[in-house]
Amino acid sequence: MNSLFRKKSTIFTFLGPALLLYSLVVFVPIIWSVYHSFYRWSGLGTKEYIGVKNFIQLFTADRNFWPVFSQTFIYTGLQITFQVGGGLALAILLVNIQKGRSILQAIFYIPVIISSVAICQIFGKLLSVSPVGIVNELLGFINSDFRQIQWLTTPKLSLLMCAMVEGYKTMGIYMVIFYSALISVPHELVEAAIIDGTTSFQCLIHIKIPYIQHIILANTVLVLNNSFRSFDIPFLLTSGGPGTTSELLASFMYKKSFSSMQYGYGSSIATVIVLICFSLAVLYMKVFTSEENSW
Amino acid sequence: MKRVLCILLVFVFSASMFFAGGAKEAKPDIVRIFTNRSEAHVAYHLWQNLVKRYQNEIDSNFRVEFETVANLDQYKDKLKLYIAGNDLPDIFQIDKGPISEELAKMGKLVDIDAELTRIGMVDDLNKGCREYVEFENGELFIFPESRYGNTIFYWKDKFERAGIDKAPSTYSEFLDACAKLKAIGEIPFGLTGKASWNPLHLMYLPSFSVTGNKWIHTAKMGDTTFASEPVVWDSVNFLEAMVLNKYFPIGFQNIEYTDIMNGFLGGQYSMAWAQSLYIPQMQTAYDEGRLGFMPIPMNENFSSASQLATIAIQTGISWSFNKEKYNDKLKNFFEFAMKNYTEESYKLGLFSPFDAELPEGLSKMMQDYYAEMAKQTVSWINWDDACDPVTTQNMTDAVKELVSGLITSKQFVELIDKSVQENGVSYFK
Secondary structure: OHHHHOOHHHHHHHHHHHHHHHHHHHHHHHHHHHHHOOEEOOOOOOOEEOOOHHHHHHHHOOOOHHHHHHHHHHHHHHHHHHHHHHHHHHHHHHHOOOOOHHHHHHHHHHHHHOOHHHHHHHHHHHOOEOOEOHHHHHHOOOOHHHHHOOOOOOHHHHHHHHHHHHHHHHHHHHHHHHHHHHHOOOHHHHHHHHHOOOOHHHHHHHHHHHHOHHHHHHHHHHHHHHHHOOOHHHHHHOOOOOOOOOOOHHHHHHHHHHHOOOHHHHHHHHHHHHHHHHHHHHHHHHHHHHHHHHO | OHHHHHHHHHHHHHHHHHOOOOOOOOOOOEEEEEEOOOOOOHHHHHHHHHHHHHHHHOOOOOEEEEEEOOOHHHHHHHHHHHHHOOOOOOEEEEOOOHHHHHHHHOOOEOOHHHHHHHOOOHHHEOHHHHHHHOOOOOOOOOEOOOOEEEEEEEEHHHHHHOOOOOOOOEHHHHHHHHHHHHHOOOEEEEOOOOOOHHHHHHHHHHHHHHHOOOOHHHHOOOOOOOOOOHHHHHHHHHHHHHHHOOOOOOOHHHOOHHHHHHHHHOOOEEEEEEOHHHHHHHHHHHHOOOEEEEOOOEOHHHOOOOOOOOOEEEOOOEEEEEHHHOOHHHHHHHHHHHHHHHHHHHHOOOOOOEOOOOOOOOOHHHHHHHHHHHOOOOEOOOHHHHOOHHHHHHHHHHHHHHHOOOOOHHHHHHHHHHHHHHHHHHHHO
């Protein structure tokens, strides 16, 4: 049996169906989307081939594209802070807690399994200003003007709030990954550091975090990749508003395709998103492979 | 042998992946109704009641599945998805406009005129309701949901406390009234910025009151520009003034319309733009003299012109039937629904789209409102529904930016004209 599974033909035979299914649901739609990006089509009637005009319009004539593009980058940066930074902070907290660790782990992980719709409904009410939500009500005890803070309808705040909500929802996943990484740090290193007189904080900064830096880097690239495709939280919480100040590339693509019925134009935006994510995936492979080689 | 076993194993697993879920059971013939009306909307209950009655009285095997998307913008997005995916529901709601016209041209919609003629009810349809949903060539492929009258409702006690002795009759009086209400700590006007139709409708009023918005039929094709229409500037500047003076609730850009109406009915807002379907919830306060409705203000920049309308007659996003699925079962249901539509409408406090005598026992508010509606000779026209799909979307996006103070009225008009030039001209020609 072992000799059978050592053969490449056997391996490919088992991998084949999954690869076929994956191709059908991932690669084929991508190729189809790229194909449509060279056409003008409203969903009704015939398609009109227009070459690269969709891309030219996107990069040179769409007043919303570059602001949305920069907002997506800002959102991604915020996600790295909240998800990677927040996940790491929670993992460090869990490692240093002895009693109640498993309960806390479960509590921190609960947002991950709650649906995005429910999370957005909850935060929509918490951050509401009319009627006053719990957040503004509590802030109102500090200063009555704080009751009027429009978390979701102020242009500068709405994107930050969407990032925070998505970070809150997802950081549990990275907490689990970082926790596993931190507990895998060899005890001998920690004991040697303690013998040398380091404090636990110094041990964390100089021993544990450097030891898991490849995990941190890998998670950062994953968050980068996922954030570029973020859709649900900004769409449900603020609909990309006010105006387009919390719009991201994915929701921008959705609106162009399905609301404006510009399927070709929307496909060109989808192609741009795919290219960015592909570049990040290549970066991830290069980083991960070079880290493996260096270890 | 091992290789054969291996391949067999892979085949079994692959087959189970593709056919997972067990054997398909034969599904009964279920009618799919796709609607924007949720349980919070009275028209949802109208159709539910019609279906239940049909099941009880005619065909107990008539099975129906309602799919609801309450947010109108999201409903329209999903409908467009169904259209592009060639998966039109059996019965669905759609506005009169380029999309419904295109679907009718493609033979996907049932000819409502023909069907009403078949059952002998074509002449019973109210002219104003028909005008709202019929195409420019007079064809009717959409059935009007109800005879809605939209206007501005207000709390009289708040007006009295603000020193406003009569309902404003012009837009400058209206803005003045809003300033007085704000000065006494009241929120002048309840508006949602989350659904684009609400600010758009408010914006249309200065234009509608003197032109009926009929100029849109040339502007949408680029034959004239929005910027060249004085009523456009009156309209956009009016909405901008409401925004800049902060006459809307704080955070209104993220409040749903149902929450706005709940807020108005609860006395949080002094005025709101509402449909007649809310009359049942307002009639007690109306009878007690605490709540009233005002005629649509007149555009004083056109004082020499006559006011075309004091209430906006419209039928809401109305109903179409998928021709490909329109079998005998649905034909029978259509006939039953039409013949009982008026009765079921009035039971729920809705005005029927068919001309019929008002039933006995209607509330005073319904009678007074109907009397005002009966005087109207023009139907409401939405700028956005008339335009090409891209300009419609650009207009809904731009109005959200306008009410958020992110663009000016000038920029709004420029954006729309640019969109018409880039999209509308080629779309309609």
